[in-house]
Amino acid sequence: MIADLAPLPADALRAELLAPNGPFTALDVLTRTGSTNTDLADAARNGAPDRTVLIAEEQTAGRGRNTRPWTSPARAGIHVSVLLRPAGVPMPRLGWLMMLGGVVVQRVVSRLCAVEAVVKWPNDLLIGPDRAKCCGVLAEAVVGQDGPAVVLGIGLNVHQRADELPVGPGGLPPTSLAMQGSACLERDRILVELLRELDSAERLWREHGGDPVRSGLIDRYRQVCGTLGQQVRVELPGSDGRNRFLHGVAEDIDADGRLVVRAADGSAQPVSAGDVVHLRPATQPE
Known part of the structure; x- marks a missing residue:
């Protein structure tokens, strides 16, 4: 500085x-x-x-x-x-x-x-x-x-x-x-x-x-959202205190501001809170 x-x-x-x-x-x-x-x-x-x-x-x-x-x-x-x-x-x-x-x-x-x-x-x-x-x-x-x-x-x-x-x-x-x-x-x-x-x-x-x-x-x-269209990994808080991960493609932002992720099974999963990581093409899901 x-x-x-x-x-x-x-x-x-x-x-x-x-x-x-x-x-x-x-x-x-x-x-x-x-x-x-x-x-x-x-x-x-x-x-x-x-x-x-x-x-x-x-x-x-x-x-x-x-x-x-x-x-x-x-x-x-x-x-x-x-x-x-x-x-x-x-x-x-x-x-x-x-x-x-x-x-x-x-x-x-x-x-x-x-x-x-x-x-x-x-x-x-x-x-x-x-x-x-x-x-x-x-x-x-x-x-x-x-x-x-x-x-x-x-x-x-x-x-x-x-x-x-x-x-x-x-x-x-x-x-x-x-x-x-x-x-x-x-x-x-x-x-x-x-x-x-x-x-x-x-x-x-x-x-x-x-x-x-x-x-x-x-x-x-x-x-302006650079997350849309990306392969992402989302760390979601679990009710039992243990986090879980959602992998898929970020497809949309819904009317509630949630990130809609298309998961591997084809389902659309709205995410309201969680840490999102943009995955590079070579990155494999954990």
Whole structure:
């Protein structure tokens, strides 16, 4: 990592993104914290308003899916959480916000950074010819006195070196925008594009009551999902505490956001939770 990376310009970000010039209601930049998602979830329970944004230069206790911990070097990446209060959206549809976040990140990285990018179901961004992990998205529901809310967190690797990045589940290789020769490494510029794209996409989804079909979200997700068409191995949690494995071809995303896998016996198996590994052609099922 470069030692003298510039800090994010908090005042400039507020001037561009907060009302009346922008669509957000509050924005803070922390020098260091455990987890922006945890901090913002606490704020949500205490009545923080819709479209509150929290950014950290460094995280020491970040969380991924299944509560996996991860840390990030100071000023090397983008660590941002957004509080959303989508009034009128039924609770079962709130889970689509994590997938919406994946679509948003894929759009911005592809367009602004000129890097090949796809989404690995449900929430990882894979970039470059080797499809290494560059970003994770996590949505967490929060229930407080002001009703349900969702904290949507995005962690994007920008300047990290290979030795600063942990290998993900299933041996998924990590990477950063710098390692892939990104056309843009300006964290403030990427942040502004991410947040503006998120605002636009979430408003459209919210206007349609969170319906992934009528809002077009499910079609946009299918278009950028690099898992579809792949031979996959899915590690599924068992009721007895022992995991089991499903092998097959990832065929579709259904209206509930589940990955539909065509198993070896020809059956279509919808998967709502599990670790997915993309199998290379030479890989044999375990």
